[in-house]
Amino acid sequence: MxxxxxxxxxxxxxxxxxxxxxxxxxxxxxxxxxxxxxxxxxxxxxxxxxxxxxxxxxxxxxxxxxxxxxxxxxxxxxxxxxxxxxxxxxAYLKSERVFEDDAGQLARSVMTRAAAAVRDCLDQIDSKVVAQAIQALADSRRIDLYGQGGGSAAMIEDAKLRLFRLGIPVSAFVDGHQQRMSAATLQPGDSVLAISNSGRSKPVVEAVEIARSFGASTIAVTRPDTPLAAAADIVIAVTIAEDANVLMPTPSRYAHLAVIDTLAAGVAMKLGGKAREALRRVRYTVARIGIAIPTPSTDPTLLMRQQEAEE
Incomplete structure (x- = not known):
């Protein structure tokens, strides 16, 4: 009773x-x-x-x-x-340094921390491991992305936006049950990319283990010596110290974004012509609705004017 x-x-x-x-x-x-x-x-x-x-x-x-x-x-x-x-x-019950109205000082503090996180990430990552992850993703028939919580969930959405434009079927899952179901449908030739700052999100770890048991390649961006690191085939180890001030942004996000950009750029280069054609079609389709995407050699204002003239 x-x-x-x-x-x-x-x-x-x-x-x-x-x-x-x-x-x-x-x-x-x-x-x-x-x-x-x-x-x-x-x-x-x-x-x-x-x-x-x-x-x-x-x-x-x-x-x-x-x-x-x-x-x-x-x-x-x-x-x-x-x-x-x-x-x-x-940590949330302590008063922190106050920037008052000095937005410039605050901006310098935030951006300095962001730059430091990216530099620390560059110093830590193993280029051979990154190359393995790029190859696995480039060879994939399908890529599923797993992450939970505010930071990691946002990271996998960004990874999805970077990868699907290369012509690869990509899905992102933040729900633990859906992660398990997705993992159960994977097979050899598919890949999972899991992102977790703590490396201890149980649903993500279990989904990676399930995907691996069905033959999918599993890649984790996480801290070393964590359950997620132990569960994945390829581990891009990243450890970024968090800011003691809980009101400041989480610097590990910047490091994870840098890793995602590195992987996406590497996959694009591996795919070569296939990626360029997919990106061309994306650019053309978006430009037709009045959105000009800037490139290193193109002034988006001129692109917009050209389209307006055609219409």
Whole structure:
């Protein structure tokens, strides 16, 4: 028989969100306790009930009532819940450097980090492994792309846009169930390209394992010594340190984009005339609806004027 949650206990959410939600319903004395906790969450996990009461200038029973207002049965349960929340949220609860209105300073910071990520990626990648990945993709009858989460999901969509224009059947999957189903339909001559910054996304790892079991070539862009790296045939190992400021962009995205561009350019060169013809047809078709794609030798403005004159 499943034990029922007491009617007065809130739903199980992280303790910081719970504190924000009940703040206005706390008594003045309990709010003083909350102020001490929110001033330094990490320090609060190390305080005894007596120390917290003294800092807030309240009684120990008031601290206990504060804990119960948050849905915790005791001060010990409150400390455990807070410590558990901080294991994944501590970086988000710290104030960061503020750029105020200096957009130029912010732009320099973001773009310097982006350039550094690409340089670090170039220093890390094994050119022989990259060549193997390019050859496998160029030889593929079909390419399926796997990624999950905000960053990796966006990366595989970009890879799809780069590769399908070369005339290769390409699909991108961000749903774990669809990744498994896609992997089960692959066969020798097909390829999978999986992208994961952590290398520990279980659905992606399992889909790569399934694809490999059916004979497909499996390529991973990920960190070394991770489950995904172990599951793939070809591993383009990339480790980019993330910014300590959680409000800044994730620099690994730039490294992954650089790898995708390298692979796509390499595949295009391997395919040669086939890729050029596919790209020509894409360019011609898009130009017919009034979109001029610039090339190194073509001014898109002139291209647009030429089309307008023809119409």
């Amino acid at each position: 499943t034990a029922k949650r007491p009617a007065d206990r809130p739903a199980p959410i992280d303790i910081v969100s719970r504190l924000q939600r009940v703040d206005q319903s706390l008594s003045p004395a309990e709010r003083r306790v909350a102020d001490i906790v929110t001033a330094d969450y990490e320090a609060a996990t190390r305080l005894t009930i007596a120390e917290l009461a003294a800092r807030a200038d309240v009684s120990q029973p008031t601290v206990t009532r504060f804990c119960r207002s948050l849905g915790c049965a005791s001060f010990s349960e409150f400390k455990i819940s807070l410590a558990t929340t901080l294991t994944v949220a501590a």
